[in-house]
Amino acid sequence: MIRCDIPKAIPIKKIMQENPYVKTFVFEHTLNSQPGQFVNLWIPRIDEKPMSIAYDGGKEFWVSMFAVGPFSKAMHSLKVGDMVGVRGPYGKPFEFKKGQRLVMMAGGYGAAPLYNLTVRAIKQGCTVDFVVGARSKEHLLYVNRIKKLGASVKLHVATDDGSVGKKGYNTLILEELIANKKGKKIGCVYACGPEPMMKKVSDICFASKVNAQISVERYMKCGFGVCGQCSVDPKGFRTCVEGPCVSNEVARSVVEFGKYHRDKTGKMHKF
Amino acid sequence: MQLNVEFCGVKFRNPLVLASGVLGVTGASLKFVVENGAGGVTTKSIWREGHTGHPNPVIIANDHFMLNAVGLPDAGIEKAHIEIGEYMKGKPAPLIANIVEARIADFAEVAEKVSALHPDIIEVNISCPNVEDEFGKPFACSTHDAAAVTRAVRAKTKLPIVIKLSPNVLNIAEIARAVVDAGADGICAINTVGPGLLIDLETREPILANKVGGVSGPAIKPLSLKAVYDIHKALPKVPIIGTGGVITGEDALEMIMVGATLVGVGTAVYYRGVDCFQKINDEMMEWGKKRGIKNLDELRGVAHAGAYSKKFQNYS
Helix, strand or coil, X not given: CCCEECCEEEEEEXXXXXXXXXEEXXXXXXXXXXXXXXXXXXXXXXXXXXXXXCEECCCEEXXXXXXCCHXXXXXXXXXXXXXEEEEEEECECCCCCCCCEEEEEEEHHXXXXXXXXXXXXXXXCCEEEEEEEECCHHHCCCHHHHHCCCCCEEEEEEECCCCCCEECCCHHHHHHXXXXXXXXXXXXXXXXXXXXXXXXXXXXXXXXXXXXXXXXXXXXXXXXXXXXXCECCCCCCECCCCCEEEEHHHHHHCCCCCCEEECCCCCEEEC | CECCEEEXXXXXXXXXXXXXXXXXCCHHHHHHHHHCCCCEEECCCECCCCECCCCCCCEEEECCCEEECCCCCECCHHHHHHHHHHHHCCCCCCEEEEECCCCHHHHHHHHHHHHCCCXXXXXXXXXXXXXXXXXXXXXXHCHHHHHHHHHHHHCCCCCCEEEEECCCCCCHHHHHHHHHHCCCCEEEECCCEEEEECEECCCCXXXXXXXXEEEECHHHHHHHHHHHHHHHHHCCCCCEEEECCCCCHHHHHHHHHCCCCEEEECCHHHHHCCCHXXXXXHXXXXXXXXXXXXXXXXXXXXXXXXXXXXXXXXXX
16 A cells, blocks of 8 residues: 555554653654654544654654644553554644754744754754743753754853843844854754744744744645645645645745644634 | 636636635635636535534545545634635635534525525535435435425525535436426535445544535546536536536546536645646647637537447447
8 A cells, every 4th residue: 555544553662751841752663754744543432633743764754743733642641551542743843954053042932843954953963952941940841952962053041030040032143143143154944833933933034034944834734735624824735745844935935824724614813 | 729618608718627625624725726717616524604614633534545534614604704805805706605503494495594605506415425424314315305405405596506425325317307307506526435345454433523424526427427426417507516526627628527516625635736636738739729619618528429439330
């Protein structure tokens, strides 16, 4: 069979507690994914959700999640050996060029897919400024993992309440990095996180003529381009196939980016 | 070979229309499909007041078939106003507005409200097989119910009406005749087949959240061809949108040869990408060009006459 988009049940190999709210689930399965892509995870009679891939080591992959709704709460109740349906990888990945200086702009749980990108990029000779933003210290995700990536990755932290790192949004750090002309020229900025934050990253990069790629997500049902639920205005392209990872130019052509999105019935809501 | 056709008085650049249910949630998405070669587009089913649809997973597929139980999600006539309005700005191709409801009186109301948005054609969905738990047996399974819905819609709109029929009956041609007698201008055949069911071995559970889902894709092409063949045979003057398992230009030509005027394309988006419309058109053109065919009128319904086998009648 050439195509098969039917979930395959895979046992959880390992569960890691990242912070008080987030667990990482490890699956022993060869996905052949690229950073920025996602998988659909399925728990029978609960739900199936698109989840970004936090790491793909070839023989195993990781997904990190906060227990926020019925699906992620059910995931958090699972034990090693419990089965979860997996299909994918889906979506257009991030792209990078060898040997460049990259900036990761991670808001909240956006740190996970950008960690995945960073692991790949430094193997290709890139250097990375990894900017993590979170509500407070206890919400920070992946900072210890990022610190272990070695000298080619520099960690920057911002928290809304100032409990660690810079007080305020992580985009303040991006502005400083761009303004500082001493280091190597920034090749590309990558954004993954809440959309208002990504819009800010998009605006800053556009104004300072720095390349950027943004992960633009919309409510998804199938994840592979059939249901049409994740189409964006005005071009009508699907964030699950033509996205989620798009150039800043494409993101800025999406009139709803940073402004509104549609729910599972197709009704519009403002951010 | 010219691909343009006329259906219920509406001119289409080519016979391929996006089938209802695939993409088409927004005006922009419908335009995206036209940019990829569709001759016309059908909206997702529009409800009077909206409907949530089923939980995930809603679509599963492999090389042979797709099972879907998306469950007709929609935000109602207000959303249709916005999205159809958006599509109508510089309308790139004819629009078929697909409507659905659970009660006959509500069909009449949604038909009236959707007509005010000026689509070219109204398609009436009385045949979705994946909402039976909510609404019972589809109207398309009985000549009486199918005709009653048609009459109710006919009374409220002057636009051409197409009734979308179910293959899950033994007498599709009789049902087609009943809806035409009740005032339908055309037939769309077929909706998805079944419903069907798939099980995950490891968890021992049905995979679709709704458990069952309508079957589409390559596996159903023989069923859709047979349905269109039967309807065209019974009602040769009634225009048909032939839908079901059309993935290639060859599939589309077969559909036209059994009697379809327009050809619905939906699941092919999964198999060949959103530009499947352009690919299918190119394949039809290439086939026709090699054989000196001038237009699709030369091919429509030809499978019924048996022109080729007549050459050999003296040998039987």
